[in-house]
């Protein structure tokens with residue numbers, strides 16, 4: 001049995017297998033062909049943070065695969081009143097077939113996975129957002145034919161940036177990260193990624209200059225300057241990120257046909273200008289739709305890795 005907790009747990013081939021599966025299921029879905037790869041299965045979806053895309057895409061995705069999604073907000077289940085993660089895992093995983101969790105610390109997710117009898121998927125933690133990166137990769141290869149795209153990430157060194165690091169390090173493409181001083185990526189995650197990059201040949205650079213990062217790149221991406229849980233830091237972050245907006249001036253330094261990706265929700269006038277956002281809206285909302293398709297690929301892949309499901313669950 002495999003969990004989907006961070007991209008570092010997968011080989012390049014495994015990541016590409018999930019993407020290929022996602023492309024196949026996406027094409028079937030577009031023909032209104034709903035193959036019940038996960039018939040009668042239940043996906044438990046635990047949310048300790050808000051969500052629009054993650055909730056709707058997982059719930060719709062499992063339904064289209066022939067199963068059902070259970071939305072479990074921590075406000076409504078005993079987890080929110082202090083029942084330990086490990087007990088929650090031992091209860092829920094005896095009843096459902098797969099679990100997706102959105103929580104704070106990566107360690108909480110790992111604790112759940114350790115005690116779970118069924119595969120667990122990271123639906124975002126403070127450290128990583130790997131399902132979003134599978135989606136972004138799917139979108140990137142649909143929109144650009146480059147074998148080795150150069151990606152520039154501008155903004156906060158957060159869960160999205162960490163996942164970009166892991167994806168680039170695994171797949172071997174060039175990633176340039178520009179963050180303000182004091183908002184760099186986690187040093188341990190950087191070191192892990194750089195170690196993996198040696199094997200894949202990925203070129204990963206870090207700096208504080210957005211212009212230098214986007215020069216002639218194929219893909220520009222960013223994320224909110226204030227992630228969930230950081231609301232108290234909003235004022236100081238706004239000052240620190242001054243000059244890091246992705247706007248038309250910055251985009252003009254990238255390749256003429258560069259695409260802009262945003263995991264959403266977007267805060268116009270902060271990390272991205274209204275003009276740049278609307279100019280790239282078609283790709284951004286295709287990226288949002290791809291959450292549905294990429295996650296189906298991940299769920300079906302994880303399900304297929306369980307050879308003897310009954311034995312595992314006994």
Ligand code: CP
Pocket residue numbers: 050051052053054055124132263264265
């Ligand atoms: N991108 C993303 O994960 O969106 P939600 O927070 O709406 O799920």
Ligand code: NVA
Pocket residue numbers: 124129158159160223224226227228263264265
């Ligand atoms: N970095 C953001 C991503 C939202 C999808 C957050 O954690 O809030």
